[in-house]
Amino acid sequence: MNVCVYTLGCRLNQCESEAIADSFAKEGFTIVEEQVPADLYVVNTCTVTSKAEQKARRMIRKFAELAPTLATGCYAQVNEQELKELSDNVIVVPLEKKAHLLKLALHLKACLVSGMDLKGGCLSFSDGKASVFDYDAASFSYHSRAYLKIQDGCDNSCAYCRVHIARGKAVSLQTEQVIERALALEASGFQEIMLTGVNLTMYDHQGEGLGGLLEKLLAKLSSSVRIRLSSMEPDHIDDRLLDVLTDRRMQPHFHIPVQSGSDHILKHVDRHYTISELSVILDRLRKAKNDPFLAADIITGLPGEREEDFAATRQFVIDQQFSFLHVFPFSPRPDTVLYKAKDRVTESLRDERALELRTISEQLHDAYRKRQVGKRTEVILQNRKGGYWYALSGNYLDVRVLSSPAFAREGMLLGGTFGQVIGKQTWMEFIPDATTL
Ligand code: SF4
Known part of the structure; x- marks a missing residue:
């Protein structure tokens, strides 16, 4: 079964979402990107601007038309009612209970075995013990680091x-x-x-x-x-x-x-x-x-x-x-x-x-x-497309790696030099050290 964890807002939300996704993956659910249809959606919201809230409402409405949707995060904490009213398919989990979601996958697995559907499983879930530091992902579905x-x-x-x-x-x-x-x-x-x-x-x-x-x-x-x-x-x-x-x-x-x-x-x-x-x-x-x-x-x-x-x-x-x-x-x-x-x-x-x-x-x-250009740097490999590895440099620039080693893998650290700038606001070339090739 597919689960999509959609995140708005800061890196802390991204970190917490990764831990939630990891807890689903550990129980055998498949974690998917938003473009792939899912059987359950988790939307981790943000309240920092009215625009962030607007986007959260839009995405929750969209997802709720497809499958049960759990709305959590800062916006869910400060305005639970507003999110509840978006659709009958929305289940709001206030921020203070967000960490409980880390145990939801286990509960849902048992519900599915006993013939209950995912929405019923979500509604019947309650777990009283959770801490804001329970988010401890061992694997990351949406990031390479x-x-x-x-x-x-x-x-x-x-x-x-x-x-x-x-x-x-x-x-x-x-x-x-x-x-x-x-x-x-x-x-x-x-x-x-x-x-x-x-x-x-x-x-x-x-x-x-x-x-x-x-x-x-x-x-x-x-x-x-x-x-x-x-x-x-x-x-x-x-x-x-x-x-x-x-x-x-x-x-x-x-x-x-x-x-x-x-x-x-x-x-x-x-x-x-x-x-x-x-x-x-x-x-x-x-x-x-x-x-x-x-x-x-x-x-x-x-x-x-x-x-x-x-x-x-x-x-x-x-x-x-x-x-x-x-x-x-x-x-x-x-x-x-x-x-x-x-x-x-x-x-x-x-x-x-x-x-x-x-x-x-x-x-x-x-x-x-x-x-x-011409300065030494280190990069973390992120993904491979069209024959090239793409990576993020230590100083936060997107790079396209020219000739990567045969043993290259996602998340690997590579030393080298910045090459030329390619396009506006896109990426730079990165030339790995000869010793790593
Ligand atoms: S009150 Fe808000 S903006 Fe100010 S330091 Fe704390 S989190 Fe940042």
């Missing part, structure tokens, strides 16, 4: 955000557990592990932060395993963390939720850093990794964003030469401080600013890729 969840929740309360409302207070997986799970992934052959969480830099186990965790983890993992961080909130990036990032096994790719280049706006939306503090961190990251891929999240049209605030953001992203910008036009989220803000920016101005930043992002991304 391993994801490891080490943190959940957030103690900040940024004025635009309702993720902390859906996910609750910050909690961290014990260091010993992180190490044990990472070693198990290494033993399964993964050469890259992405650490995920809602707010990774809030990781804290017995007073030790992310820097301390990485030191211990790197001491245990072999020299052939790479670590990537999903994203880093600037306010808890400390010296210890910046020091450990210099380790060559830490991938040169950092994703920073900058949100605005104006101190006035950062303060207004309750972010806990200033632009000059952030500039120091970005300088250290650049020095640690020699031109790493630096991605920034930016929100345009935050309430109170004046022309001079947007100009400061524009100047900041150009000065910092970010490699890519994830641009989000502000969308007011219910239950947040800014939901009913009076100093709103008009939608047309918000969208105009988003468009301008996206154009700048394309130029910055192009310039970044051109700067890599």
Whole structure:
């Protein structure tokens, strides 16, 4: 029987979806992509913008016409009723019960044996014991690298955000557990592990932060395993963390939720850093990794964003030469401080600013890729199409591999050099080291 796990939102959701898919695969279900008809759908939703919610509703409606559909994730947590009303074929599993889904496959198998259908099986399922750290996938159906969840929740309360409302207070997986799970992934052959969480830099186990965790983890993992961080909130990036990032096994790719280049706006939306503090961190990251891929999240049209605030953001992203910008036009989220803000920016101005930043992002991304030509790098092989392997470089660029070794396999780490840039916003060539061929 086919099961499709469809994911919206952040890498943490992707990580949790992979664990859910893995639990179905272990019980003999076939995991399929959305294009392949499935007997059961799981939609892991996001509430970060109204657009993400709109897409979740669209996909849930579409899937529910084909088969029973379980809707879970942050949106399901904050608006269970809205999703329930989409179709009789929708079963809502609020975020606080999402981890229960890891045991659903076993239950469904028993139901099928006793003649019950999948929907009946889902409705009759109840499992009272689950933790936000039960997501511990051993295999990954939708990605070539391993994801490891080490943190959940957030103690900040940024004025635009309702993720902390859906996910609750910050909690961290014990260091010993992180190490044990990472070693198990290494033993399964993964050469890259992405650490995920809602707010990774809030990781804290017995007073030790992310820097301390990485030191211990790197001491245990072999020299052939790479670590990537999903994203880093600037306010808890400390010296210890910046020091450990210099380790060559830490991938040169950092994703920073900058949100605005104006101190006035950062303060207004309750972010806990200033632009000059952030500039120091970005300088250290650049020095640690020699031109790493630096991605920034930016929100345009935050309430109170004046022309001079947007100009400061524009100047900041150009000065910092970010490699890519994830641009989000502000969308007011219910239950947040800014939901009913009076100093709103008009939608047309918000969208105009988003468009301008996206154009700048394309130029910055192009310039970044051109700067890599001829530089040494490492890539993780992802898939093979038309006689070529395609891969992801340590600094997060898609590459097409010229002449790969006979023993190449998905998830394998390969050293080599960046070749020419092919096409706009697509991929670069990668020439593997002769010794690996
Ligand atoms: S740091 Fe702010 S934006 Fe990020 S999850 Fe926490 S409250 Fe939300």
